[in-house]
Amino acid sequence: MAGLEEDGGAEVVIDTLFDPSGAAVMSVSGDLDISNAASLQAAVAAVTAQSPERLIFDLSDLRFMDSAGIAVLIGAAGEVSAVQLRGPSPVVRRVIELTGLTGVLPIES
Amino acid sequence: MDSPAGVVRATASPGGLAAGRIIGDGTVRASTRMGSVWRWRPTRAAGIAFLMGIVVTVALALSSLALYHRNESRLLGLRVRELGLVLTATVPSIQTPLASAAELADATNGSAQKFRVFMAPYVGPGRPFASVSLWPLGSRRHAPVAVVGAKPVLASLPAQAHKFFEHAAHIRTLNVTGILNPAHPSLGYEFSTPGVERGFAAYAENPLPKNRRSKLESNSAFSDLDYALYLGRSRRTADVLVTSLKRLPIKGRQASDVVPFGNSAFTVAVTPRGSLGGSFFQSLPWIIAGFGVLLALAAALLTDRLARRRQHAEQLAGVLDRVATANREMYTEQRSIAQTLQHALLPDALPNFEGLKVSALYVPATSGIDVGGDWYDVVEADGNKVLLLIGDVSGHGLRAATTMASLRHAALAYAAQESSPATVLARLSDFVNRGEHDYFATVLCALIDVNAHRLTVASAGHIAPLLLAGDDANFVEFDVNVPIGVARKSQYLEATVSVPSNATLVAFTDGLVERRGESLDVGLARLRDAAVGQHVALDDLLAKLAADLASEEHHDDTAMVGVQWQD
Numbered sequence: 001m002a003g004l005e006e007d008g009g010a011e012v013v014i015d016t017l018f019d020p021s022g023a024a025v026m027s028v029s030g031d032l033d034i035s036n037a038a039s040l041q042a043a044v045a046a047v048t049a050q051s052p053e054r055l056i057f058d059l060s061d062l063r064f065m066d067s068a069g070i071a072v073l074i075g076a077a078g079e080v081s082a083v084q085l086r087g088p089s090p091v092v093r094r095v096i097e098l099t100g101l102t103g104v105l106p107i108e109s
Numbered sequence: 110m111d112s113p114a115g116v117v118r119a120t121a122s123p124g125g126l127a128a129g130r131i132i133g134d135g136t137v138r139a140s141t142r143m144g145s146v147w148r149w150r151p152t153r154a155a156g157i158a159f160l161m162g163i164v165v166t167v168a169l170a171l172s173s174l175a176l177y178h179r180n181e182s183r184l185l186g187l188r189v190r191e192l193g194l195v196l197t198a199t200v201p202s203i204q205t206p207l208a209s210a211a212e213l214a215d216a217t218n219g220s221a222q223k224f225r226v227f228m229a230p231y232v233g234p235g236r237p238f239a240s241v242s243l244w245p246l247g248s249r250r251h252a253p254v255a256v257v258g259a260k261p262v263l264a265s266l267p268a269q270a271h272k273f274f275e276h277a278a279h280i281r282t283l284n285v286t287g288i289l290n291p292a293h294p295s296l297g298y299e300f301s302t303p304g305v306e307r308g309f310a311a312y313a314e315n316p317l318p319k320n321r322r323s324k325l326e327s328n329s330a331f332s333d334l335d336y337a338l339y340l341g342r343s344r345r346t347a348d349v350l351v352t353s354l355k356r357l358p359i360k361g362r363q364a365s366d367v368v369p370f371g372n373s374a375f376t377v378a379v380t381p382r383g384s385l386g387g388s389f390f391q392s393l394p395w396i397i398a399g400f401g402v403l404l405a406l407a408a409a410l411l412t413d414r415l416a417r418r419r420q421h422a423e424q425l426a427g428v429l430d431r432v433a434t435a436n437r438e439m440y441t442e443q444r445s446i447a448q449t450l451q452h453a454l455l456p457d458a459l460p461n462f463e464g465l466k467v468s469a470l471y472v473p474a475t476s477g478i479d480v481g482g483d484w485y486d487v488v489e490a491d492g493n494k495v496l497l498l499i500g501d502v503s504g505h506g507l508r509a510a511t512t513m514a515s516l517r518h519a520a521l522a523y524a525a526q527e528s529s530p531a532t533v534l535a536r537l538s539d540f541v542n543r544g545e546h547d548y549f550a551t552v553l554c555a556l557i558d559v560n561a562h563r564l565t566v567a568s569a570g571h572i573a574p575l576l577l578a579g580d581d582a583n584f585v586e587f588d589v590n591v592p593i594g595v596a597r598k599s600q601y602l603e604a605t606v607s608v609p610s611n612a613t614l615v616a617f618t619d620g621l622v623e624r625r626g627e628s629l630d631v632g633l634a635r636l637r638d639a640a641v642g643q644h645v646a647l648d649d650l651l652a653k654l655a656a657d658l659a660s661e662e663h664h665d666d667t668a669m670v671g672v673q674w675q676d
Contacts, residue, residue, distance in 0.1 A: 071503035091628040099570040100589035
């Protein structure tokens with residue numbers, strides 16, 4: 001949906017598609033941190049405005065995520081009843097574990 | 110007074126007023142346009158380029174012109190010598206018949222009959238002479254004894270004839286005279302046999318054009334020249350025999366040559382009627398000048414354009430630089446305001462407790478204008494216990510800072526009622542979740558039993574603190590639950606650990622360990638490595654950790670709070 005390069009050099013690419021089951025899948029790739037979390041926030045807002053039943057964050061190509069990225073995911077979890085993460089890397093998974101959010105942001109089985 | 114007059118005029122001739130308005134409008138527009146033309150000034154570089162172009166052009170044109178003139182003069186010199194050679198070649202054709210006739214007359218004692226017969230082929234139209242006559246020398250009165258062709262003009266001028274023949278009697282070469290009277294201008298040639306007393310002179314005459322003007326025939330080899338032929342070696346106008354020019358002396362480019370002719374000489378002077386080298390070479394300097402000026406103009410325009418682009422780029426760079434400076438100043442100012450606010454919201458000084466030293470450190474981010482929502486508190490709890498709180502509100506800026514203030518005061522209020530960390534967090538969570546909110550906060554709450562060397566910890570999404578004891582450094586282990594502000598499905602859980610003597614507990618926010626592109630575990634390991642084995646005062650330890658971990662590029666604010674048992 002949008003390729004954005006923000007101040008600080010971190011680059012995140014966000015692609016959104018709606019699969020036939022009605023779930024929105026947002027693929028977030030690159031590095032997500034405080035310098036570009038706002039662009040994901042905007043993309044998430046555009047998706048949640050359409051009230052999808054499920055929102056899946058495909059993080060399989062996300063190398064890094066900091067607490068600012070977590071904040072966006074938590075915000076999405078508050079808006080959509082079912083939010084799931086797809087294929088988070090160990091780095092991303094660790095952030096979620098350390099923040100006690102494994103229950104709020106479950107990993108798709 | 111003015112107003113009624115104006116009305117009258119307006120009613121009387123609306124057309125005139127309208128025209129006046131149009132003219133007025135036109136004038137304004139014209140002056141604006143003139144103004145804009147007037148404002149256009151070529152850049153200095155363009156001016157220099159144009160001047161250089163003109164200088165080169167002028168130099169080339171001048172050298173071309175000089176070359177042309179030198180060439181023309183050289184050609185003219187060659188032509189006049191050619192003309193001189195042609196004239197020299199005519200000497201024998203005049204001298205030979207006259208010399209022969211003079212000898213014949215001496216031999217025949219002045220036979221008019223023989224003289225006429227001999228000279229007849231040389232006289233007449235298309236032949237060398239117009240008139241030939243035989244004159245006896247030595248007599249007091251000079252008159253021809255035989256005449257072939259027209260009557261010689263000299264015969265009608267006794268004084269001049271006398272003088273001429275008296276003089277000629279002593280000269281043994283071809284003798285030339287110009288009879289330059291206005292009525293019948295003629296050129297006379299005389300030859301008398303050398304060494305003969307009372308001999309005869311053969312005299313020939315050719316008329317000159319009355320106004321002495323004669324153009325060369327257009328098919329002549331010299332038709333590209335104007336000329337003047339003088340009798341003698343000088344170029345006095347009085348001595349001119351024939352010329353193609355209306356006015357003498359010759360002006361402008363000219364060349365002359367002296368051609369010996371009998372006892373006298375002809376001086377021939379020529380001037381070109383056009384360009385001898387061809388019209389192309391004549392116009393070459395102008396062609397060079399024209400092209401040079403055009404090239405100089407083109408170079409000037411090109412330079413002007415380049416110079417303007419450069420000026421524009423420099424101006425742009427200047428503007429960008431100013432904007433950047435202004436931005437930097439604004440940024441610094443904003444950041445300074447936000448930092449001031451945050452410092453105002455954080456505790457001024459932390460209390461010290463018996464047997465427990467307390468210290469905290471706040472490290473702002475190296476980039477970004479927004480401050481974080483990090484905070485900490487260390488307060489006394491019941492029964493010589495100390496409650497440590499550290500938190501980090503998601504987001505940045507004024508909003509995060511004010512949210513932090515609200516959370517901090519709520520947490521302090523709950524801590525005053527309750528000393529169980531899990532309960533404090535639960536109440537804080539309920540407090541936040543009751544209202545509308547769009548933030549979350551990680552909070553660590555630790556109850557420190559100083560005397561019992563015991564630590565009870567609960568975490569709402571917050572990273573575990575580091576416990577240093579002797580040469581060991583370990584993160585306190587506990588079950589972490591969701592951050593404050595996130596709907597929780599379960600209770601916050603506490604973990605209680607025993608603390609060795611002289612242990613140090615360091616709680617911190619994620620800015621200390623979080624680095625782009627690496628796992629949090631790497632940052633945590635870095636922190637443990639930096640802290641392990643550091644037997645230094647608490648303040649120095651925090652400063653060292655900040656220097657080791659937060660000195661490099663980090664985007665987030667960092668708060669650290671440490672307690673140290675003083676056993």
